[in-house]
Amino acid sequence: MTTFLAAVAVTALIALVLGVVIGVAARIFRVKSDARVELVIELLPGANCGGCGFAGCADFAKALVEGKTTPSRCAVSSQGTVAAIASALGVSAGDGFRQTAVVLCGGDRNQIHNNALYNGVADCVSAALIGGGFKGCEYGCLGMGSCARACPFGAIEIVNNLAIVHAELCVGCGKCVATCPRKLIRLVPAGSKVHVYCSSPRKGAEKRKVCDAGCIGCRKCQKLAPEVFEVAGTLAHVKYDHDHPADPALVEQVGCPTDALLTAEQHLKIEHETPEGRQKK
Amino acid sequence: MKKLFSLKGGIHPAYDGKALAREEAIQNAPLLAKYLVALQQGIGAPPEVLVAVGDKVKKGQLLAKAGGFVSSPIHAPSSGTVESFTETPGATGAPVRTLVLAADGLDEAVEFRGIADWTTAEPKELLRKIADAGIVGMGGAAFPTHVKLSPPPDKKIDYLLLNGAECEPYLTADARLMEESPERVVTGCRIMGRILGVEKLYIGVENNKPEAIAALRKAAEGTPVEVVGLATRYPQGGEKQLIRVLTGRVVPSGGLPMDAGCVVQNVGSAAAVADAVTQGIPLIERVVTVTGEAIRHPGNWRLRIGTPVLEAVRLAGGVVEEPGKLILGGPMMGFAQKSFGGTVQKNTSGILLLPERMVRQYESHECLRCGKCLSVCPMRLFPSQLATFSESEKYEDCAAGHVMDCIECGACAYTCPAHRPLVQYIRRAKAEIRRKQPKK
Numbered sequence: 001m002t003t004f005l006a007a008v009a010v011t012a013l014i015a016l017v018l019g020v021v022i023g024v025a026a027r028i029f030r031v032k033s034d035a036r037v038e039l040v041i042e043l044l045p046g047a048n049c050g051g052c053g054f055a056g057c058a059d060f061a062k063a064l065v066e067g068k069t070t071p072s073r074c075a076v077s078s079q080g081t082v083a084a085i086a087s088a089l090g091v092s093a094g095d096g097f098r099q100t101a102v103v104l105c106g107g108d109r110n111q112i113h114n115n116a117l118y119n120g121v122a123d124c125v126s127a128a129l130i131g132g133g134f135k136g137c138e139y140g141c142l143g144m145g146s147c148a149r150a151c152p153f154g155a156i157e158i159v160n161n162l163a164i165v166h167a168e169l170c171v172g173c174g175k176c177v178a179t180c181p182r183k184l185i186r187l188v189p190a191g192s193k194v195h196v197y198c199s200s201p202r203k204g205a206e207k208r209k210v211c212d213a214g215c216i217g218c219r220k221c222q223k224l225a226p227e228v229f230e231v232a233g234t235l236a237h238v239k240y241d242h243d244h245p246a247d248p249a250l251v252e253q254v255g256c257p258t259d260a261l262l263t264a265e266q267h268l269k270i271e272h273e274t275p276e277g278r279q280k281k
Numbered sequence: 282m283k284k285l286f287s288l289k290g291g292i293h294p295a296y297d298g299k300a301l302a303r304e305e306a307i308q309n310a311p312l313l314a315k316y317l318v319a320l321q322q323g324i325g326a327p328p329e330v331l332v333a334v335g336d337k338v339k340k341g342q343l344l345a346k347a348g349g350f351v352s353s354p355i356h357a358p359s360s361g362t363v364e365s366f367t368e369t370p371g372a373t374g375a376p377v378r379t380l381v382l383a384a385d386g387l388d389e390a391v392e393f394r395g396i397a398d399w400t401t402a403e404p405k406e407l408l409r410k411i412a413d414a415g416i417v418g419m420g421g422a423a424f425p426t427h428v429k430l431s432p433p434p435d436k437k438i439d440y441l442l443l444n445g446a447e448c449e450p451y452l453t454a455d456a457r458l459m460e461e462s463p464e465r466v467v468t469g470c471r472i473m474g475r476i477l478g479v480e481k482l483y484i485g486v487e488n489n490k491p492e493a494i495a496a497l498r499k500a501a502e503g504t505p506v507e508v509v510g511l512a513t514r515y516p517q518g519g520e521k522q523l524i525r526v527l528t529g530r531v532v533p534s535g536g537l538p539m540d541a542g543c544v545v546q547n548v549g550s551a552a553a554v555a556d557a558v559t560q561g562i563p564l565i566e567r568v569v570t571v572t573g574e575a576i577r578h579p580g581n582w583r584l585r586i587g588t589p590v591l592e593a594v595r596l597a598g599g600v601v602e603e604p605g606k607l608i609l610g611g612p613m614m615g616f617a618q619k620s621f622g623g624t625v626q627k628n629t630s631g632i633l634l635l636p637e638r639m640v641r642q643y644e645s646h647e648c649l650r651c652g653k654c655l656s657v658c659p660m661r662l663f664p665s666q667l668a669t670f671s672e673s674e675k676y677e678d679c680a681a682g683h684v685m686d687c688i689e690c691g692a693c694a695y696t697c698p699a700h701r702p703l704v705q706y707i708r709r710a711k712a713e714i715r716r717k718q719p720k721k
Contacts, residue, residue, distance in 0.1 A: 116619040119642045120702045121672075126709045131374020131619055138376070 036065045036089060043085050044074060049152045051075040051173025070094025076171045097242050098190035099172030101155070101165050105141040105184050106197030106260055106267065108162035111213040112140045128181035136210030139200035141184055147176035164268055189242040194228070194251055196221075196236045197267055198260045204234050215260040224254050229261075236261070283483075283509050286529040288522055290659040291514040292692045298451040298612075299489070302572045305580035307457050310596055316358045316382040316587035317369050317624040320345055323423020326352040330380070336363045340390040341563050344380060347412070353425040353627075354415040356563040357382060358585035360389040370623045372423075372609055373616050379624065382587065393561035404476045407558055411476075414557035415564045415627070419549035420444060420455075420518070421610055423628035426550050430476050432539045439542040440528050441479045443470050443551050445486040445493065446511055446518030449611025452631045454568040455548050457581045459486065459493035462552060463500035469551030470506050472558050477544060482506045483527050484548065489513040515613060516690040520545045522659050534686050549630075569625055571597040573634035575604040588625040590618070593632050605637030613691045643700035654693035654703060660686050664693035668706035676717070679710040687711065 040061035048056040052073045054063055063069045064085065071077070071085040072094040086093040118127055118134035124146035132138050143161030148154075155169035156176060163176075167190075177185045184199050196215055200207050204216035217234030228246045229236055238246060248263045256262075321327045328345035332338060338357040345355045361384035371377035396402045396410060412427035432438055443466065447455040459466055466484065474482045484501070486494050488510045497508040511517050511526060521532045523545055530541040538545050546554075549567060556562040565586055572579035577598030584593060590609070594600065608615040609629055625632075654664040662683060670678040687707050694703045 116617075117642065120705045121709065123709070125712070126705055129708055129712055130705070131370070131616065132376070134619075 034065055037061050039088055040064055040085055043081060043088065045076045045081070047076045047152055047171075047173075049076060049171070049173040049175060051171065051175070064089060064091075067091070072097070075099065075173045099174075099187040100167050100170045100190045100192070101172060101174070101176050101185050102188050102192070102195050102264070103141060103147070103156075103163045103165055103180075103185050104195065104197055104199045105139070105162065105182075106213040106262065107135070107137060107140045107211045108143070108160035108213075110160065112137050112211040115210070125179070125181045133182075137200055137202075137207065137214065139182060139184070139198075139202070140211065142182065146179050146181070147185060150175045150179040165264075166268070167264055188238075188240045189245065191242070191245040192238065192240055193248045193263050193265070194238055194246040194261070195264065195267070196229070196238055196261050198235060201233055201235050207234070213259055215256075216258055218257060221250075221254045221256065221261055225250055229254075283507060283527075285509070285511070286526050288512065288514055288517060288526050288659060289661060290657045290692065291516060291522075292657050292695055293514050294450055294695070296450075297489075298572070298574075299453055299456075301451065301574070301576075301579040302453045302570050302581055303456065305453075305457070307454075307461055307568055307581045307583055310582050310584050310588065310593075312359060312384060312386055312388055313585075313588060313592055314384055314386075315364075315589070316361075316384060316585060317367070317589055318344060318355060318358060318380045318382060318587035319369060319371060319624055319626055320355060320378045320380055321371065322353070322355065322586075322626045323372070323417055323628050324351070325349070325423075325425055327378075328352055328355055332363050332380070334363055334365055337361070338363060338382070340388055341393060341565060342391050347415075347425075351425060351428050353417050353423075354413065354563075355586075356415055356565050358565045358587045359384040360387050361385045370618065370620060372623075372626055372628065374619055380587075395557075395559045395561040399472055399475070399558050404478070407472055407476050410558050410561070411554055414553070414562070416550055416553045416557060417564070417627045418547055419553065419567060419628055419630065420547035421614060421628050421630060423626070426546065426554065429544055429546065430473060432477070432544070436539045437542055438477050438479055438539060438544055440481045440483065440524075440544070441470065441474050441477055442523055442527055442543055442545045443482075443484040443548050444518050444520070444523055444545055445484050445490075445497070445548040446523065447490070448487060448513075448515040448518040449613055449615075449630070450515070451572050451633050452570045452611045453572070454570040454581050454630050456490045456493050458552060458568050459490070459548055460496045463493075463496040465552040465555040466497065466548050467500045467504060467506050468559065469553070469555035470546075471504060472554055473544070473546060473551065474505070479544075480505060484508045485511050485517075485523050485527055487511050487513045487517055515692065516659055516688065519659060519688050519690060521688065534683055564627055567625070567627065567629070569593065569629055570631040570633075572631060573636075574639060575600045575602050575634040575636040577601045584625045586625055586627055589621075590623045590625065590632055591621040593625060594621065594634060600634065601636075603637045604634050605640035606633075606635045608633040608635070613695070614689065645701045646699040648701060649699050651698060653696045653698065657692040657696050659690060659692065660688055662687055664703045664707065665697075665701070667710065668701060668703045671706040671710035674713075676710050676713045679707075680714050684710045685714065 044057040052060045054060040071082045082093050113136040115136045116134040124142040124144045141162050145158045148156040153169050155166045198215035207214035215236050219231050221229040222231045251263050326349035328348045330345045339360045342357045347354045361382050364381040364383040368376040369379040416426040417423040524543045532541045553564045569584045607618040648665045667682050667684050691704050
């Protein structure tokens with residue numbers, strides 16, 4: 001019995017001494033932290049996506065407190081969160097606006113013809129290093145999912161060798177933009193629903209040889225709505241405007257001959273429709 | 282007999298395919314109606330184009346001048362008219378700007394002027410001749426030769442090594458060149474030795490080319506050039522490997538051969554140097570091995586720069602069976618092509634067409650940790666680990682494992698029983714590390 005009590009007493013004594021040491025040490029070596037930083041970190045979503053340009057949420061919070069950036073730079077936070085942070089720090093929310101990623105290629109396995117058998121690392125960056133990739137169009141999505149793996153929010157899906165963005169999951173952090181070896185992904189104002197799904201600056205005839213869904217630069221869209229569409233060379237693009245997003249009905253009205261012009265919903269759907277993909281025009 | 286140092290690692294394929302073209306003497310190719318001259322050949326700044334569509338050019342006329350010090354000019358391979366500018370797949374398959382020359386069949390040349398006596402000429406004058414002739418490393422990298430011959434004054438060069446190892450399977454172009462024109466190789470070696478002010482000149486040739494060694498030894502009699510037979514082992518012809526074997530020196534990690542007091546040149550480049558200096562002929566043709574089991578008559582041809590690959594295949598009698606893979610260069614380090622649209626460039630040592638039956642699609646598996654790659658790596662790296670790091674995007678760990686020292690010889694991937702694409706993983710890591718490095 002005494003042995004047992006002795007053991008308890010010794011342990012308790014050690015605990016007491018160590019407790020005092022820790023307590024003293026914590027006072028002497030205390031790191032002064034700004035309570036506001038802690039508060040902002042609490043408010044931030046904690047996704048650590050890096051979309052704000054800082055190395056994670058804690059770093060962003062520190063920058064916010066130091067006044068180096070504005071709350072709206074956080075792509076993940078909702079407007080309510082941004083307002084909460086702004087009022088907590090007593091600063092203005094800033095003029096950032098929500099963005100969403102869009103993969104500007106509509107050439108899935110059925111549209112773009114491969115011109116080589118690829119037998120290597122299943123990764124776009126690696127595949128693009130070999131002779132410029134195996135897809136017939138050197139501006140086409142390789143569809144091996146480097147962007148999908150880079151996305152912290154699981155917003156990108158690969159269907160039929162083509163990356164598609166689920167806009168409701170995308171926060172516009174831009175990780176995919178930096179990953180894509182072909183630079184096909186662009187950040188656009190979150191409200192945009194109309195996109196030209198082609199990034200190839202090649203001539204129309206050259207594009208037609210390798211892809212059924214490439215923009216051939218026919219200017220049909222530009223003629224109908226010059227305030228929305230612009231054709232540079234043989235590639236049309238949408239003039240993205242945050243305040244006045246293009247009307248999805250325009251897609252139907254234009255009637256793009258190659259279906260390069262689509263709404264985001266159509267782009268999501270085409271690959272799922274049939275195993276053969278969309279019907280060729 | 283020179284004492285040789287040992288080469289660590291390396292492989293020797295049981296079947297090297299060299300028998301297909303080894304006995305075939307170099308043949309001159311007939312003139313073609315069209316030449317497609319790529320305007321960016323190998324490493325360096327793109328040259329500046331001097332001609333326009335419709336211009337008449339003569340053989341050897343300057344088409345594009347060097348776009349900087351590390352750049353090389355390009356000359357017309359034959360006489361004719363500049364028809365247009367287009368794009369062709371370059372050596373790696375990525376498109377390059379290409380000049381289409383409609384040849385007139387006369388093959389009229391500009392006046393070539395060589396240096397009468399190079400043994401007394403100023404080294405500077407010799408160097409300018411080499412730079413003006415557009416000579417590059419003809420073994421594969423196409424690095425401008427005059428740059429390698431202009432080491433900074435603080436680097437003392439003790440050795441000039443000529444690489445005649447030709448360790449790549451299937452290729453026999455260098456072997457035939459050494460056997461048929463050994464005096465040009467030896468002269469080129471001595472000229473470069475004079476430019477560098479180097480006493481020790483070696484030509485390293487693998488022992489599987491006894492005829493070439495004998496011919497070179499005969500041509501080198503009474504000169505300071507020593508011809509050394511090397512063990513037949515891939516990648517014996519790697520720059521750093523050759524330095525190690527011939528001099529015992531080690532190029533420091535991240536360094537260049539000149540950091541070990543060496544300059545290494547290809548034997549083809551040496552022959553081109555001899556032609557440029559003694560006769561003033563620019564680099565407009567080279568010996569190319571057109572070979573492979575799918576080729577009807579494998580052999581070695583003297584092809585003009587800008588010969589379409591398809592024409593070269595036609596020259597060799599076309600195909601005998603369904604082709605499965607076209608490679609420019611050798612099978613180990615050459616570049617697989619997506620089409621026959623490529624052209625012969627200054628660094629095209631071979632055109633290899635393998636039949637479909639020899640081309641396999643591999644499924645790669647997890648690393649077995651057998652260590653085979655470790656034992657064959659000539660750079661003493663740990664390929665499987667580097668690949669695993671690269672796979673999980675741990676590029677800092679790759680860098681710590683000296684991934685940048687990898688020469689991409691492919692010995693590891695060749696030997697890997699799990700068919701892991703080791704070189705591809707390593708190349709990925711190298712590309713990422715280079716991308717993150719601040720631009721100089």
